[in-house]
Amino acid sequence: MNLMELRVLRYFLAVVDEKNISRAAQQLHVSQPTISRQIKDLEEELGIILFERGSRSIQLTNSGEYFAAQARQILSLTDKTLENIHxxxxxxxxxxxxxxxxxxxxxxxxxxxxxxxxxxxxxxxxxxxxxxxxxxxxxxxxxxxxxxxxxxxxxxxxxxxxxGESRWGLLVPNTSPLAQRDHLKLDDLLGEKLIISQQKGMTDVLNDWFGESNRDIHVVATFNLLYNASLMVSAGVGYALCIDGIINTNQSELTFIPLAPTLTTGxxxxxxxxxxxxxxxxxxxxxxxxxxx
Incomplete structure (x- = not known):
């Protein structure tokens, strides 16, 4: 990919971010016809429509959404490479x-x-x-x-x-009956509404802990960042199965209760x-x- 093609990707992403060709042109200090022509040429080269052009703003098509995500990765990798070779x-x-x-x-x-x-x-x-x-x-x-x-x-x-090792446990609201416990057994999780990590294999880990695959593990939501899961716990969605030390529960409305026997991860x-x-x-x-x- 040459520098001209990278410039076109930057034009494209500026339009994506601004949702308006005129504002993108002002940001990039180029003329509006230049960006319009480059985007049209890009669509013709790719053989897809990137934008749904409306009266007020420009929205991405499904193909455009995918291409935008890939373009961001390409430019991120390019910028990192250029920084490191200099x-x-x-x-x-x-x-x-x-x-x-x-x-x-x-x-x-x-x-x-x-x-x-x-x-x-x-x-x-x-x-x-x-x-x-x-x-x-x-x-x-x-x-x-x-x-x-x-x-x-x-x-x-x-x-x-x-x-270092981190303990597994349950993040619960202070108002929950479980909040008074100093530890929880695995069987205490059965039938409870659980919020678990969406990392691949987490359900298998749970089954391994229980030693079988047909226990009543009631998963109501998943997360990839625990902060968002803690907000769901506060809202009453369920209890978050997580590791300690990530959410500071001091002087908060949440409590972390470790599992027993102790389960840890590095x-x-x-x-x-x-x-x-x-x-x-x-x-x-x-x-x-x-x-x-």
């Missing part, structure tokens, strides 16, 4: 990390803090997401590293296990096998290793 002797560039919500991320945060003193021109970008998205974006080259919860399939990745930082890391990414990895030694 590194100077002081080491600069961007490093992208996709991370599950885990208190074990503190090790990564401490490494980033140490890195700032020696290499202030390295920028670390963290995206909170789930393991499935981490794997996909590592393989597409968007992320340099991922932080995923264990147990996890890591055959395609190199990894370092991060120290996390690992992973990166794609055979993928050549940028100098900035290798420098961060070295700092993480130093934190663990």
């Amino acid at each position: 590194e100077n002797q002081d080491i600069s560039g961007s490093v992208w990390i996709g991370s599950a919500e885990a208190k074990n991320f503190l090790t990564i945060a401490q490494a980033i803090r140490e890195l700032q003193d020696t290499y202030p021109h390295i920028q670390i970008n963290v995206t909170s997401t789930n393991a499935d998205d981490v794997r996909a974006r590592l393989k597409s080259g968007v992320f340099d590293f991922g932080v995923i919860m264990e147990p996890a399939e890591k055959s395609d990745f190199d990894f370092i296990h991060l120290p 996390s690992s930082i992973v990166w794609l096998k055979g993928h050549r890391l940028s100098t900035a990414a290798k420098t961060l990895l070295n700092q993480i290793s130093a934190e663990l030694n």
